[in-house]
Amino acid sequence: MAQNGFYINLDDCYNCKQCEIACSDWNNVQAAEYDLPIQGDNPDRDSPRAINAEWLGFFEEESGQFPDTQLTYSPLPCFQCENPVCRDAAPENALYKREEDGTVFVDQSKLDEEQSQAVAEACPFDRIQIPSMDMPASSGYADGKAAGLASKCVACFDRDGNPACVDVCQIGALDYGDMDELREKYPDASREPLKEMFSAEAVEETQPAVLYEE
Numbered sequence: 001m002a003q004n005g006f007y008i009n010l011d012d013c014y015n016c017k018q019c020e021i022a023c024s025d026w027n028n029v030q031a032a033e034y035d036l037p038i039q040g041d042n043p044d045r046d047s048p049r050a051i052n053a054e055w056l057g058f059f060e061e062e063s064g065q066f067p068d069t070q071l072t073y074s075p076l077p078c079f080q081c082e083n084p085v086c087r088d089a090a091p092e093n094a095l096y097k098r099e100e101d102g103t104v105f106v107d108q109s110k111l112d113e114e115q116s117q118a119v120a121e122a123c124p125f126d127r128i129q130i131p132s133m134d135m136p137a138s139s140g141y142a143d144g145k146a147a148g149l150a151s152k153c154v155a156c157f158d159r160d161g162n163p164a165c166v167d168v169c170q171i172g173a174l175d176y177g178d179m180d181e182l183r184e185k186y187p188d189a190s191r192e193p194l195k196e197m198f199s200a201e202a203v204e205e206t207q208p209a210v211l212y213e214e
Contacts, residue, residue, distance in 0.1 A: 003082060003102035004155065005209025006166075007175035007182050007189055008074055015060070015073040019165035019174060023056040023077075026156060026164035028138040029129075029145075053129035053145065055153040056165055059197050074197065075165060075174065078127040078153035079208030080104050089122035090150075091115060102209060103157055105140055108149040116150040124202035128152050182211055189213040 023029070057076040064070050080097075084104050087095040094110035097103065106128075111119070120128040128150050135145040140154040155176065156163040166174040175182065182189070189211035195203045 001097065001099050001102055003080075003179045003209055004161070004177060005080060005102075005179045005182060005211065006077055006155075007177075007186050007211045007213070009173040009213045010072055010074055010193060011214060012171050012173035013073045013075065014171075015058070015071075017058070018168045018170075019075050020054075020056050020058060022164040022168040023153070023156075026139070026159070027055060027153075028136040029053045029055050029131075029151075053131045053135065053151050055127075055129060055151070057126065061197070074193075074212070076125065076127065077155070077163070077165060078104065079125060079194075079206075079210045080155060082207035082209060083205065085206055086119050086123045086128055086150075086152075090119045095119065095150075098157075101155075101157070101161075103155050104152070105154055106150050106152055108141070108146055108151070111149050113148040116148060119150045124198055124206065125208070179209055179211075186211055186213055 055078070059074040059076055061072045062069055063072065080103050082102065084095065084097065087097070087104065091110055094107050094115070096105055096107070098105060116130055120130055129152060130150055131145050131147050133147045137144045139156055139158050141151065145151045161177065163176050166176045191203050191208065191210065191212065193212035193214055194208060194210060
């Protein structure tokens with residue numbers, strides 16, 4: 001099976017959030033942070049947030065002591081793990097890896113709300129999202145993303161290997177492609193930073209398709 005994945009440069013990323021906004025726009029998902037109105041909502045500032053599904057999250061951490069501090073920012077797409085434990089928590093074929101690129105897809109027709117919650121809890125990187133309402137059709141979900149059922153980033157497979165988050169990153173902090181080619185292109189990159197963000201055990205078990213450079 002082929003395996004595509006992401007490259008993320010932690011030194012270059014400065015938290016502009018353009019990748020997060022591009023993901024939300026292309027996939028018709030709604031990043032809760034921005035309080036974006038949905039059709040039929042009261043657009044007033046005091047209206048409740050429409051919390052739906054954040055397919056591309058963000059890791060933010062401050063280290064050191066003032067005045068010698070360092071901020072680390074990292075986009076968090078689904079890492080399309082080589083050993084996706086979310087798949088193991090789902091009914092047979094409800095989550096599956098595509099042969100041509102290793103992307104993990106969700107078949108919502110084979111999940112109920114309880115099973116969806118189990119799938120979401122299984123992901124150690126919190127990348128399985130459950131919309132709180134029915135949402136428009138988009139990448140990988142031709143009939144729309146149903147409220148209460150698991151959904152996730154599918155690396156914008158319908159953009160011919162050019163995810164919206166990568167395309168919009170003007171400083172080149174993000175890249176996407178075949179993992180072997182990424183390792184050759186970025187020889188100093190590894191999964192080690194992800195172990196510090198989450199845990200070494202989670203990374204070793206799931207083998208996420210991502211390379212970080214610091």
